[in-house]
Amino acid sequence: LFDTSDTSAHAKPSDTDYEPKAHPAVSPDSIVQGLNDGQFTLHYQPVISCAAGTPVGFEALVRWSHPQAGLLLPQHFLAVAETAGLIDRLSEIIVSQGLMWFSRHFRETDLLLAFNLSAHSFHGDSFIDRIAAASRSVDIAPERIVLELSDTGRVSDPTTTLNILTRLRVNGFQLSIDDFGIGYSSMSELLRLPCTTIKIDRKFVTTAKHSEEAQKIITSITDLGRRLGLRVTAEGVEDDWTLSFLATVGCAYAQGYFIGRPMEGKSAVEWVNQQEHSNGGSGSASSLRA
Ligand code: C2E
Ligand code: MG
Numbered sequence: 001l002f003d004t005s006d007t008s009a010h011a012k013p014s015d016t017d018y019e020p021k022a023h024p025a026v027s028p029d030s031i032v033q034g035l036n037d038g039q040f041t042l043h044y045q046p047v048i049s050c051a052a053g054t055p056v057g058f059e060a061l062v063r064w065s066h067p068q069a070g071l072l073l074p075q076h077f078l079a080v081a082e083t084a085g086l087i088d089r090l091s092e093i094i095v096s097q098g099l100m101w102f103s104r105h106f107r108e109t110d111l112l113l114a115f116n117l118s119a120h121s122f123h124g125d126s127f128i129d130r131i132a133a134a135s136r137s138v139d140i141a142p143e144r145i146v147l148e149l150s151d152t153g154r155v156s157d158p159t160t161t162l163n164i165l166t167r168l169r170v171n172g173f174q175l176s177i178d179d180f181g182i183g184y185s186s187m188s189e190l191l192r193l194p195c196t197t198i199k200i201d202r203k204f205v206t207t208a209k210h211s212e213e214a215q216k217i218i219t220s221i222t223d224l225g226r227r228l229g230l231r232v233t234a235e236g237v238e239d240d241w242t243l244s245f246l247a248t249v250g251c252a253y254a255q256g257y258f259i260g261r262p263m264e265g266k267s268a269v270e271w272v273n274q275q276e277h278s279n280g281g282s283g284s285a286s287s288l289r290a
């Protein structure tokens with residue numbers, strides 16, 4: 001019923017739902033070139049509170065402005081970057097670029113910024129020092145930075161990974177289990193890892209409107225999160241019915257095309273300003289329109 005491929009029966013065709021293979025223009029050398037030429041950029045997708053409908057923060061999603069191929073999505077180059085040992089360099093650029101943008105526009109707010117990290121790309125503990133230094137230098141408290149991890153059940157060295165994650169958590173960073181409920185994420189990860197948030201995989205969320213099973217799964221994950229003292233985020237909210245459903249079952253945060261697409265930094269800042277005007281402090285989830 002819920003497979004782990006990237007197409008779901010009820011989701012509209014979207015920028016993430018086609019061409020799962022690396023783009024022909026992508027090679028390790030071209031990634032190095034792209035890194036050197038500053039071709040990797042971030043788009044930011046809004047996250048809101050389900051109950052209040054107000055902005056909570058953003059998730060940073062990497063894009064590659066390829067000189068010949070145009071704007072490439074992570075599915076076209078991430079696997080190649082990982083295999084070629086370039087993911088650490090890429091992550092470093094992403095984190096510093098994202099934090100500079102975030103600090104410039106939102107330093108004095110309490111909004112959050114989430115980054116994605118592949119758990120199996122932690123090689124040494126220098127990442128902790130680098131992200132801690134980066135957040136200090138732009139004056140953003142680690143508590144406002146969420147590190148989203150996927151595939152935590154598949155890492156080659158679980159002990160080192162746990163050690164690094166624990167130290168990140170001790171330093172104040174928030175940790176989120178991404179794509180919870182599919183693939184290599186499992187209940188045991190919740191006990192094993194010092195996470196603060198569960199992110200329900202969008203396969204369940206995009207199908208919820210037409211699937212009672214998906215609704216039951218979302219309700220159960222939300223309940224599990226509450227019992228474990230973890231915040232639950234739903235990604236892939238594509239319509240107003242689903243947002244109301246999430247609010248009803250007590251899911252804390254929501255993200256998806258219905259709320260806002262991943263957008264360039266400038267548009268993301270405008271999006272927050274618009275929300276402030278349209279919500280007027282007493283907004284509700286139903287007052288939001290994509
Ligand atoms: P993810 O972290 O689970 O991110 C959510 C993906 O779902 C994003 O795709 C987003 O554009 C898409 N999405 C958001 N709302 C909706 C919706 O309502 N419907 C549908 N159908 N899709 C929605 P994107 O940007 O292509 O990223 C794909 C994956 O690539 C991410 O999945 C994440 O695992 C990885 N990724 C993205 N940026 C980074 C990064 O900076 N570093 C690393 N290591 N991985 C990244
Ligand atoms: Mg994510």
Ligand code: MG
Pocket residue numbers: 178179201202235
């Ligand atoms: Mg996901």
Ligand code: MG
Pocket residue numbers: 150178179
């Ligand atoms: Mg993912």
